[in-house]
Amino acid sequence: MAEAALHTSGGAPVVRRLALSDFRNYREARLEADARFVVLTGPNGAGKTNLLEALSLLAPGRGLRRARPRELTRLGAERWTVTARLDTAFGAVDIGTGLGEDDRRAVHVDGAPRRGREGAVAAVWLTPRMDRLFLDGAGARRRFLDRLVLAVDPAHAGRVQAYETAMRQRLALLRAGTADGDWLAALERSMAERGIAVAASRRDLVERLRTALASADGPFPKAQVALAGEVDAWLEEEPALGAEDRLVAALAAGRSRDAESGRTGAGPHRSDLAVADAERGMPAADCSTGEQKALLIALVLASARLAALPPLLLLDDVAAYLDEDRRLALFDEIGRLGCQAWLTGADPATFAPLAGRALNVGIENAVLTPLPPERP
Ligand SMILES: Nc1ncnc2c1ncn2[C@@H]1O[C@H](COP(=O)(O)OP(=O)(O)OP(=O)(O)O)[C@@H](O)[C@H]1O
Numbered sequence: 040m041a042e043a044a045l046h047t048s049g050g051a052p053v054v055r056r057l058a059l060s061d062f063r064n065y066r067e068a069r070l071e072a073d074a075r076f077v078v079l080t081g082p083n084g085a086g087k088t089n090l091l092e093a094l095s096l097l098a099p100g101r102g103l104r105r106a107r108p109r110e111l112t113r114l115g116a117e118r119w120t121v122t123a124r125l126d127t128a129f130g131a132v133d134i135g136t137g138l139g140e141d142d143r144r145a146v147h148v149d150g151a152p153r154r155g156r157e158g159a160v161a162a163v164w165l166t167p168r169m170d171r172l173f174l175d176g177a178g179a180r181r182r183f184l185d186r187l188v189l190a191v192d193p194a195h196a197g198r199v200q201a202y203e204t205a206m207r208q209r210l211a212l213l214r215a216g217t218a219d220g221d222w223l224a225a226l227e228r229s230m231a232e233r234g235i236a237v238a239a240s241r242r243d244l245v246e247r248l249r250t251a252l253a254s255a256d257g258p259f260p261k262a263q264v265a266l267a268g269e270v271d272a273w274l275e276e277e278p279a280l281g282a283e284d285r286l287v288a289a290l291a292a293g294r295s296r297d298a299e300s301g302r303t304g305a306g307p308h309r310s311d312l313a314v315a316d317a318e319r320g321m322p323a324a325d326c327s328t329g330e331q332k333a334l335l336i337a338l339v340l341a342s343a344r345l346a347a348l349p350p351l352l353l354l355d356d357v358a359a360y361l362d363e364d365r366r367l368a369l370f371d372e373i374g375r376l377g378c379q380a381w382l383t384g385a386d387p388a389t390f391a392p393l394a395g396r397a398l399n400v401g402i403e404n405a406v407l408t409p410l411p412p413e414r415p
């Protein structure tokens with residue numbers, strides 16, 4: 040365990056203890072982890088993804104399945120909780136979250152209540168669901184991008200939420216048809232300020248990602264990234280204040296159309312993240328399934344390299360789909376990043392190269408069993 044202990048001193052957050060209660064298929068479960076790699080293996084339906092979902096709720100937002108807080112309660116139980124003790128750059132932190140009385144998610148950090156969007160730790164994940172990320176609508180790509188932004192800029196969650204709240208309020212006023220012009224104009228100004236701030240922080244990340252991706256070598260494809268959207272184009276053309284004014288004008292001009300359609304026609308909620316394999320100029324949507332996964336991993340690793348403190352990495356069923364070269368490269372890169380990575384798979388053999396470096400946990404029917412360390 041000497042090597043594992045050494046890994047935890049780099050400042051990246053490390054989950055030391057995790058406890059779930061009435062969460063998904065778990066009645067009560069506890070786990071102690073001090074290694075950089077935690078490998079969770081077990082049959083289909085055992086509870087591997089659920090455990091990663093619990094970890095994803097230590098970060099702000101709705102977690103890796105975007106479930107409503109109620110849905111997370113174990114069938115037949117009252118309310119769920121997830122508690123964790125983490126080692127962070129700022130010392131030990133206790134995070135507790137669970138279903139609150141008001142059916143919202145409650146979060147406590149060191150015993151003090153926090154709003155749901157202010158997790159105390161950043162986490163980035165890849166799940167089998169994201170296999171369709173490049174094929175389906177832009178919403179999932181935006182959320183993926185926003186998760187990467189959050190890992191370097193924790194204030195991003197608050198900006199996105201404030202923007203969406205103002206957007207909902209404006210639409211409700213428009214739909215009600217009783218809107219007072221001053222009130223609408225104030226909401227549109229607030230949407231523009233927040234919306235352009237959201238677009239600007241995405242833009243900043245994409246630019247830094249480009250640099251990080253360009254310097255990456257190894258078997259992962261070189262990913263080319265760009266923002267596609269009206270407000271993103273404005274930010275290319277002029278400073279943020281000018282882009283804000285353009286968004287204000289676009290919102291004011293779109294009132295009757297938005298009232299009718301029930302959707303907001305302009306703003307950063309319509310932007311998309313365009314990804315391509317740079318070497319071939321091949322759009323991600325036209326890459327093979329394995330290549331798409333490799334592109335996603337390249338993006339996640341590049342963003343983790345950028346963060347002052349790398350996030351928790353939650354990689355659900357990722358390793359099994361990579362060829363040997365890429366799997367080894369993934370493990371090595373995580374090792375270099377110094378962050379804690381939680382990896383799942385059905386077959387322990389996938390993780391054989393991590394022997395001696397990982398805590399192996401078997402999961403069967405929501406019961407966690409630490410497995411004896413494999414020999415290197
Ligand atoms: N609220 C809930 N209460 C009880 N059980 C639930 C709840 N939500 C999901 N489950 C069950 O939890 C079980 C484990 O799900 P999970 O997605 O974690 O499996 P897994 O180990 O990741 O499997 P796979 O290898 O197929 O991905 C499933 O049988 C699922 O139906």
Ligand SMILES: [Mg+2]
Nearest residue numbers: 087088355356
């Ligand atoms: Mg799963």
